[in-house]
Amino acid sequence: xxxxxxxxxxxxxxxxxxxxxxxxxxxxxxxxxxxxxxxxxxxxxxxxxxxxxxxxxxxxxxxxxxxxxxxxxxxxxxxxxxxxxxxxxxxxxxxxxxxxxxxxxxxxxxxxxxxxxxxxxxxxxxxxxxxxxxxxxxxxxxxxxxxxxxxxxxxxxxxxxxxxxxxxxxxxxxxxxxxxxxxxxxxxxxxxxxxxxxxxxxxxxxxxxxxxxxxxxxxxxxxxxxxxxxxxxxxxxxxxxxxxxxxxxxxxxxxxxxxxxxxxxxxxxxxxxxxxxxxxxxxxxxxxxxxxxxxxxxxxxxxxxxxxxxxxxxxxxxxxxxxxxxxxxxxxxxxxxxxxxxxxxxxxxxxxxxxxxxxxxxxxxxxxxxxxxxxxxxxxxxxxxxxxxxxxxxxxxxxxxxxxx
Numbered sequence: 001x002x003x004x005x006x007x008x009x010x011x012x013x014x015x016x017x018x019x020x021x022x023x024x025x026x027x028x029x030x031x032x033x034x035x036x037x038x039x040x041x042x043x044x045x046x047x048x049x050x051x052x053x054x055x056x057x058x059x060x061x062x063x064x065x066x067x068x069x070x071x072x073x074x075x076x077x078x079x080x081x082x083x084x085x086x087x088x089x090x091x092x093x094x095x096x097x098x099x100x101x102x103x104x105x106x107x108x109x110x111x112x113x114x115x116x117x118x119x120x121x122x123x124x125x126x127x128x129x130x131x132x133x134x135x136x137x138x139x140x141x142x143x144x145x146x147x148x149x150x151x152x153x154x155x156x157x158x159x160x161x162x163x164x165x166x167x168x169x170x171x172x173x174x175x176x177x178x179x180x181x182x183x184x185x186x187x188x189x190x191x192x193x194x195x196x197x198x199x200x201x202x203x204x205x206x207x208x209x210x211x212x213x214x215x216x217x218x219x220x221x222x223x224x225x226x227x228x229x230x231x232x233x234x235x236x237x238x239x240x241x242x243x244x245x246x247x248x249x250x251x252x253x254x255x256x257x258x259x260x261x262x263x264x265x266x267x268x269x270x271x272x273x274x275x276x277x278x279x280x281x282x283x284x285x286x287x288x289x290x291x292x293x294x295x296x297x298x299x300x301x302x303x304x305x306x307x308x309x310x311x312x313x314x315x316x317x318x319x320x321x322x323x324x325x326x327x328x329x330x331x332x333x334x335x336x337x338x339x340x341x342x343x344x345x346x347x348x349x350x351x352x353x354x355x356x357x358x359x360x361x362x363x364x365x366x367x368x369x370x371x372x373x374x375x376x377x378x379x380x381x382x383x384x385x386x387x388x389x390x391x392x393x394x395x396x397x398x399x400x401x402x403x404x405x
Contacts (some may be wrong), residue, residue, distance in 0.1 A: 002190045005213065006034035018287065019226065019299065020263060022311050026325055027373075027391070028401040030314075035300040038312050041403050042328045045340060046315075048141050056080055056116065065116035066124050074113040081115045081365075086198050088112065088365040091377030096385060101394050102405055105350060105362045109404075112364040115353055118329070118341055130341070131331055132318065140349075142303070144330070154303055157320060166279070166291060175251075178279055178291075187254055187270065190268050198241070199254040202265065208232060210239075213262035219343060224262070319344065326403045338403050348405070349387075361387050 013034035023030060031038060054065050057074035062256065066328035067075045067295045079087070080108045091112045096104060118130045132144040140152040149161045164173060164372040168180035175187040182194045191203045198210045205217040210232075212221050220232040227235065269275055279291045281314040286292060287299040295308045295385040297300070304310065305317030309326040319332030327336055332344040339351045346358040354366045361373045361383075371383040395401035 004030070004032075006037055006039040007032045011032065016287075019311070019404065022299070022309075022325075023401075026323070026335075028337070029395065029403065033402075034313065038326070039300065039302065039314060042312075042314055042326065042340075049139075051068075051117070051129070053126060057113070058086060063116050066118075067114055067116065071114075072110045074111075074287065075116050076113050078117050081113070082315070082367070089369075089372070089375055089377055091364075092372070093123055093374050095373055095377060095390060097393070099390070100397055100399075101350075101362065101390055102397070102399055104135070104374060105404075106363065108364055109352070112375060114365065118353075118376075120343075130315070130332075142315060154315070156305075187251065199250055199258070201262075210236060211258055213258075214266075251376075254328065260397055326401065328403075336399065340404070352404075359361055359383060363391065 056077035058080040138150040142154040266276040275286040275288040281293040307318040334346040
């Protein structure tokens with residue numbers, strides 16, 4: 001295989017035979033940018049954690065939004081966006097064959113209303129973005145089905161947790177990352193089914209462990225050495241972690257010298273087959289993927305759950321997605337190309353904030369729609385005639401398959 005040269009960073013990159021088979025399946029050309037630059041382009045489009053105070057442009061209510069007030073397009077609160085007082089098809093326009101699709105899509109992007117913050121079916125969780133079904137949460141991002149949590153990132157089904165990343169089904173945990181099914185624990189990394197553990201890495205089924213690594217089904221250990229129950233709690237009391245300075249000293253030790261005391265895995269994979277990458281779980285046939293679970297036959301993916309046969313995708317989940325390319329922040333979608341924040345849809349191309357829809361091309365803010373192009377409604381026959389013409393034009397322009405510019 002001869003390497004291609006990335007048009008963005010000028011570095012060489014390989015297009016594998018597996019890549020070529022995927023592109024052929026979706027009628028896509030080979031990419032002109034390397035996987036890293038393709039990912040940067042998607043992530044640059046996504047504002048995940050910067051929140052602003054502004055007014056809803058429909059009801060004038062003060063709201064929290066991921067869009068600042070200087071944006072050219074209207075921004076609607078949850079109630080207005082999902083309500084019946086406006087019609088996104090009113091912003092539609094006919095496709096002009098004399099103009100590049102990208103220019104026309106950008107014109108639509110400049111005027112179509114946006115959802116202030118992607119936060120569905122949540123209660124008292126106004127400061128959470130890319131979130132679903134949360135209650136009493138604050139500043140969590142990419143989290144779903146959580147309660148009484150704050151400062152979390154890409155986590156699911158936790159309660160009463162704080163300062164965490166990739167945490168799953170845990171309670172009363174602080175500072176934990178890539179951990180699941182744990183309780184009353186502090187500063188854990190890559191742990192599973194642990195209780196009352198502190199400042200530890202790669203523990204499974206452990207209780208009451210401090211500064212430990214690579215243990216399985218152990219209790220009352222400090223620095224991997226066993227203690228009696230009485231000795232353990234006496235030693236734990238001596239650390240006085242309720243004192244801020246003592247806690248910071250322990251945290252610095254955990255992040256520094258502690259890491260040199262024990263062997264570490266080259267990659268973190270659990271129940272995986274034929275996978276390249278780290279922080280992978282219950283997955284198979286994954287190439288250059290990271291932070292993924294329950295996935296199969298994917299490549300160049302980051303932070304994906306239940307994704308199958310997807311390539312160049314970021315932040316996918318919480319529902320199963322299949323056969324997607326150049327997507328970010330999507331969930332429950334099938335056969336989609338170049339989409340951002342689209343949930344529960346199929347056959348979407350170049351769409352943003354489209355929900356429960358299918359057969360859309362270049363649309364923004366549609367809900368339960370079908371056969372639309374640039375937010376204009378077409379018949380099935382009209383759509384199936386015009387869509388291939390747009391794709392052919394984009395191929396000639398060299399932009400078909402690339403993410404939003």
